[in-house]
Amino acid sequence: LAKTTQPISMDSYEGQEVNITCSHNNIATNDYITWYQQFPSQGPRFIIQGYKTKVTNEVASLFIPADRKSSTLSLPRVSLSDTAVYYCLVGPTSGTYKYIFGTGTRLKVLA
Amino acid sequence: DSGVTQTPKHLITATGQRVTLRCSPRSGDLSVYWYQQSLDQGLQFLIQYYNGEERAKGNILERFSAQQFPDLHSELNLSSLELGDSALYFCASSVSTGGVDTEAFFGQGTRLTVV
Numbered sequence: 001l002a003k004t005t006q007p008i009s010m011d012s013y014e015g016q017e018v019n020i021t022c023s024h025n026n027i028a029t030n031d032y033i034t035w036y037q038q039f040p041s042q043g044p045r046f047i048i049q050g051y052k053t054k055v056t057n058e059v060a061s062l063f064i065p066a067d068r069k070s071s072t073l074s075l076p077r078v079s080l081s082d083t084a085v086y087y088c089l090v091g092p093t094s095g096t097y098k099y100i101f102g103t104g105t106r107l108k109v110l111a
Numbered sequence: 112d113s114g115v116t117q118t119p120k121h122l123i124t125a126t127g128q129r130v131t132l133r134c135s136p137r138s139g140d141l142s143v144y145w146y147q148q149s150l151d152q153g154l155q156f157l158i159q160y161y162n163g164e165e166r167a168k169g170n171i172l173e174r175f176s177a178q179q180f181p182d183l184h185s186e187l188n189l190s191s192l193e194l195g196d197s198a199l200y201f202c203a204s205s206v207s208t209g210g211v212d213t214e215a216f217f218g219q220g221t222r223l224t225v226v
Binding site for chain 2: 100
């Protein structure tokens with residue numbers, strides 16, 4: 001499984017765009033990149049997933065450069081309710097896969 | 112609501128005791144995963160079952176065991192409990208064996224307190 005590295009914590013202010021970068025230098029050809037969000041005392045929740053270039057949904061965008069050795073989760077105009085831990089996961093699309101969560105990035109949104 | 116149901120929500124028990132945590136996956140999901148999350152710690156993967164069979168094992172202690180039943184619900188058994196076992200225990204389910212492109216849905220967790 002590809003090892004991932006994320007910043008431990010980040011602070012932002014309401015209304016700002018937040019970009020969280022994940023490094024995954026040894027990503028494999030058939031690996032996808034997935035981001036989960038976890039609020040305190042709740043289970044993680046899927047945010048977005050991608051393989052290459054850019055993916056956008058109603059809550060976030062995911063940017064993946066051509067070499068796929070990193071990815072950036074972009075949260076537009078964050079609010080206080082976006083304060084959470086964000087996890088980057090990298091893994092294959094087939095076979096037995098263990099959803100291994102790293103330490104994640106603790107995002108704190110300030111008023 | 113993720114569709115994954117965990118019971119009980121809270122559990123307080125004494126050291127040395129044994130408890131059983133229950134998880135009902137989303138309808139149609141064949142894979143069940145168990146995680147342990149201690150205070151301010153990350154999610155530690157414990158074990159995965161797929162359609163009744165163990166598929167992957169993480170850092171699960173020998174005092175812990177799990178199984179998945181024919182109706183696909185799963186139970187995590189924790190025995191000889193120690194104070195350090197106090198944590199949130201999450202169950203997740205996915206439709207397949209769990210390629211990462213398959214979204215995992217998490218329950219609300221069982222908070223275990225060992226006193």
